[in-house]
Amino acid sequence: MARKDYSSYTARDFALDEDFQQWVLQPATRNVFWERWLEQHPEKENDVREARQLLQGISFTSFQLSSEQKDGLWEAICGGLEGEGPTPQEPTRTNWWQLWKYAAALLLGMLIAGGWYWWKAEPKNTILSSHTRLGEVKTFLLPDSSEVTLNANSRLLYASAGKQREVWIDGEAFFHVKHTASHQKFIVHTYDNVHVEVLGTQFNVNSTGKEVVVVLQQGKIQLNIEGRNTSLALQPGDIVRYNKQDGDFTKSSVNADQYVSWHTGRLVMEDYSLADAATFMQQVFGKTIIVPDTQLLKYKVSGSMPIIYNADTMLVQLEKVFRMKFNQKGDEVWIQKK
Known part of the structure; x- marks a missing residue:
C-alpha cells in the first residue's frame, strides 16, 4: 500500500492520521515505518512531538453500551x-x-x-x-x-x-x-x-x-x-x-x-472592559474580583496578550494593562486606581 506524503503534514494533520494514531496509541505494536521516517525527516520532530502530546493527552475511559x-x-x-x-x-x-x-x-x-x-x-x-x-x-x-x-x-x-x-x-x-x-x-x-x-x-x-x-x-x-x-x-x-x-x-x-482565541492561548481584547477581565478570572481561576468604585468596571482597553494559566501571572499582566492596583487576598482580588 502506498504511503502518504507526510513531509508537508502539520502537528494536527499527524494527530488526525489513522496510521499515526495507531503508532502512538498502540506502543506494544512496533511500527518500523514511523521510526525510519523520523530518522529520514528530523525537521518534522517538533510536529511529531506535538501530535504525540495531543493524542496522549486523551485521558478518557472507553465504554461500549447496549x-x-x-x-x-x-x-x-x-x-x-x-x-x-x-x-x-x-x-x-x-x-x-x-x-x-x-x-x-x-x-x-x-x-x-x-x-x-x-x-x-x-x-x-x-x-x-x-x-x-x-x-x-x-x-x-x-x-x-x-x-x-x-x-x-x-x-x-x-x-x-x-x-x-x-x-x-x-x-x-x-x-x-x-x-x-x-x-x-x-x-x-x-x-x-x-x-x-x-x-x-x-x-x-x-x-x-x-x-x-x-x-x-x-x-x-x-x-x-x-x-x-x-x-x-x-x-x-x-x-x-x-x-x-x-x-x-x-x-x-x-x-x-475575541471569543474563540482563548483556545490558541491568546486573550484578544477589543473594547475589553475590567468587568470582562473579572469574568475571565472568575471562570478560569475561581477568583472573585471586588471593585469598590464600580465605575472602574467600565474602563476598556484593546489589544491582545498571551494567556498564562497561572492566576498570579495573569493578575500581574492585567494590572499592567488596566493600569490599576490589584490586591489579592486569598481568592478575592481588590482593585482600585493607582
Missing part, C-alpha cells in the same frame, strides 16, 4: 432522577452536578474492558468523558477525530452511535468538528436548553455564568432553544446569547476571534 444502557444514561443526564426528592422548578448547577455524578457512576458500572480500537472496526456506541480543573485547559481528539479544547473548570460527555454524535458540555469548549463520510450530525447540548447542531465546522460554546454564549467561527450551525420552538441558523461571525433565567436571547455579529 441500547438499553445508553437510553438509561441519557435519561439520567437529560431528564433528572426520580425518587431523589422533589424536583425544583428551575435547574441549578448543583442539580447538574448531581446528575453528572450519577452519570459517572452509571458509566463506571457499565465499563467493558477494552482500549482505543475505534479506528479499526465498525462504529460502536461509545461514551467518553473529560473535565478540567481551575487554571487548566485540555486539547484532545474525539474518536471521530473532531478536536476539542476544553477551557478551565469545564466538563464534557461524548457519545456516538448510528446517525449522530452527541456532546454534553458544562463550561466552555471550542469545537473543530470533523465531517464524516456518513454525514453524522454532531450535536452539542448544554444543561440550559440550548442545543447546537452541525456537520463539520468550528465554533465555541460557553455555558458559564448567567448566559449560554455560542459563537460561530467557520462553517454553519443550527442552534435550537428547547421550550421556545426556536431554531436559528448561524453564519461565521454570528453570536447568540441566551439568558438562562428568563429564556430571552439575542443574535448579532461580532469579531469571532
Whole structure:
C-alpha cells in the first residue's frame, strides 16, 4: 500500500492520521515505518512531538453500551432522577452536578474492558468523558477525530452511535468538528436548553455564568432553544446569547476571534472592559474580583496578550494593562486606581 506524503503534514494533520494514531496509541505494536521516517525527516520532530502530546493527552475511559444502557444514561443526564426528592422548578448547577455524578457512576458500572480500537472496526456506541480543573485547559481528539479544547473548570460527555454524535458540555469548549463520510450530525447540548447542531465546522460554546454564549467561527450551525420552538441558523461571525433565567436571547455579529482565541492561548481584547477581565478570572481561576468604585468596571482597553494559566501571572499582566492596583487576598482580588 502506498504511503502518504507526510513531509508537508502539520502537528494536527499527524494527530488526525489513522496510521499515526495507531503508532502512538498502540506502543506494544512496533511500527518500523514511523521510526525510519523520523530518522529520514528530523525537521518534522517538533510536529511529531506535538501530535504525540495531543493524542496522549486523551485521558478518557472507553465504554461500549447496549441500547438499553445508553437510553438509561441519557435519561439520567437529560431528564433528572426520580425518587431523589422533589424536583425544583428551575435547574441549578448543583442539580447538574448531581446528575453528572450519577452519570459517572452509571458509566463506571457499565465499563467493558477494552482500549482505543475505534479506528479499526465498525462504529460502536461509545461514551467518553473529560473535565478540567481551575487554571487548566485540555486539547484532545474525539474518536471521530473532531478536536476539542476544553477551557478551565469545564466538563464534557461524548457519545456516538448510528446517525449522530452527541456532546454534553458544562463550561466552555471550542469545537473543530470533523465531517464524516456518513454525514453524522454532531450535536452539542448544554444543561440550559440550548442545543447546537452541525456537520463539520468550528465554533465555541460557553455555558458559564448567567448566559449560554455560542459563537460561530467557520462553517454553519443550527442552534435550537428547547421550550421556545426556536431554531436559528448561524453564519461565521454570528453570536447568540441566551439568558438562562428568563429564556430571552439575542443574535448579532461580532469579531469571532475575541471569543474563540482563548483556545490558541491568546486573550484578544477589543473594547475589553475590567468587568470582562473579572469574568475571565472568575471562570478560569475561581477568583472573585471586588471593585469598590464600580465605575472602574467600565474602563476598556484593546489589544491582545498571551494567556498564562497561572492566576498570579495573569493578575500581574492585567494590572499592567488596566493600569490599576490589584490586591489579592486569598481568592478575592481588590482593585482600585493607582
